[in-house]
Amino acid sequence: MGHVGPCQVCNFGDGGVNMPKVIMTSLAVPLEAEAADILGSAGIEFEARNLTTEHELIAGATDADALIVVAEPISSEVLRALPRLQVVTRFGIGLDVVDIAAASAAGVWVSNVPDANYREVAVHTIALALNLSRRITTLDRAMHENGSAHLSLAFGTRRPDDQVFGLLGVGRIGRRVATMARAIGFQVKAFDPALTEESALEQGIDLVTFDELIATSDILSLHVPLTSVTANIIGEAEIARMPRGSILVNVSRGGLVDETALAAAIESGQIAGAGLDAFVGDSGPLDATNRLRSLERVILTPHSAHFSAESFAETKMKALHDVRSVLQGRPPTYAVNSPLAVNR
Structure with missing residues (x-):
């Protein structure tokens, strides 16, 4: 035994x-x-x-x-x-x-x-997105290290009213995120085969194709389960089609994202930053060789978005x-x- x-x-x-x-x-x-x-x-x-x-x-x-x-x-x-x-x-x-x-x-x-816990996950999603969009962690680190931060660190930040907050999946969490993002001022787009045009309209969501969501989202947030269909749904090709300087947020499952391709895209500037609460395997500590751990523009939390x-x-x-x-x-x-x- x-x-x-x-x-x-x-x-x-x-x-x-x-x-x-x-x-x-x-x-x-x-x-x-x-x-x-x-x-x-x-x-x-x-x-x-x-x-x-x-x-x-x-x-x-x-x-x-x-x-x-x-x-x-x-x-x-x-x-x-x-x-x-x-x-x-x-x-x-x-x-x-x-x-x-x-x-x-x-x-x-x-x-x-x-x-x-859908409310907690939605709040965590918005917190990661705003932190990256406003470069709060970057500016905070500079202040702690130097006592000051050059304004150039904030260059590239944009007002929500001129940005698209994209949702891949609109279940309980996605709907809550949409409500909060709209209240802040973002235009909300989404792809979800289960969402009807009528329901999307009622929630103030612009329902689009998957390809349009990828190509137009300034912030792309993932809210789908991990299945054989969704595994690596955000891979190298999808990341390359995202707007340059966009942000990726994943509070769902790590297997949705090709982490190697994401790290390379952040290093090249194709992706401005990522907020991740889920990682490939979703168990155990992130390996010391995982490039995401060394990137300043990646905010990592330990699969804790659900908690309160x-x-x-x-x-x-x-x-x-x-x-x-x-x-x-x-x-x-x-x-x-x-x-x-x-x-x-």
């Missing part, structure tokens, strides 16, 4: 063999107090375990009726190895760590928490309520699939 990492255990109820069990597969998120209230009162057992790999999940979660996952891989192999599993709930929005098709075939519900005290508390509550619903025989509120047979 493979090594299973350190374990924090909370047993609620009498610990009987028939008690359903929820396992949190990461120790990074403290859920004990909330689980005691939401699950313990329903006679459901809760444990937090450090199960970060497929091997650890297969070895250490065979007794799980429900999983709450952060970034742990729930593959078809993992699903086959967990005979009691009824539901996998993602602690957040993105679902690229879960094989949804395999879960559906296995009769396992999959849910996420799509609406707890309020969003954290709301995500905890909604994730726990979803697993409780399934274990009590009801569908999860935020189901993303329709399993063939929930009770196996």
Whole structure:
């Protein structure tokens, strides 16, 4: 049996063999107090375990009726190895760590928490865009280092009224960003095949083709999931077609952007700067050789756009309520699939 990492255990109820069990597969998120209230009162057992790999999940979660996952891989192999599993709930929005098709075939519900942190992500998007557009970090560094900053460092900044804020994807986050960008004065353009002309008009968004979005956005912000279709959707060719001196913001998934091409474009001046809260792999520290770390006009944050005290508390509550619903025989509120047979 493979090594299973350190374990924090909370047993609620009498610990009987028939008690359903929820396992949190990461120790990074403290859920004990909330689980005691939401699950313990329903006679459901809760444990937090450090199960970060497929091997650890297969070895250490065979007794799980429900999983709450952060970034742990729930593959078809993992699903086959967990005979009691009824539901996998993602602690957040993105679902690229879960094989949804395999879960559906296995009769396992999959849910996420799509609406707890969209406001935070939208604010983070605007903050990165304005920081880069106004060159705040560049000017701040000069002031700290020299006590003064030459005005030439601000050359090239432009008023929002004369700029296009482009959105690739207009879901909850994209809509919120559009509202805020318009309030600041930007013209908002977007590409989203699911967005109708009527809906775009109601939101003050100019709906355009993908090619037009790339060619006309002074600030391009990405708000799409990572799929086989969207992987590297902003590659070398797309970056070359962006307006010279434009800004790229990515708070979604790192795999959307060709990071090597982006670094080269920033070094050449094709791209004025980038604000990134997501990176290729989206796990572990950025390698010391990653060129993005050495570029002054790149603002990096550690996949933290989603976070606030309020969003954290709301995500905890909604994730726990979803697993409780399934274990009590009801569908999860935020189901993303329709399993063939929930009770196996």
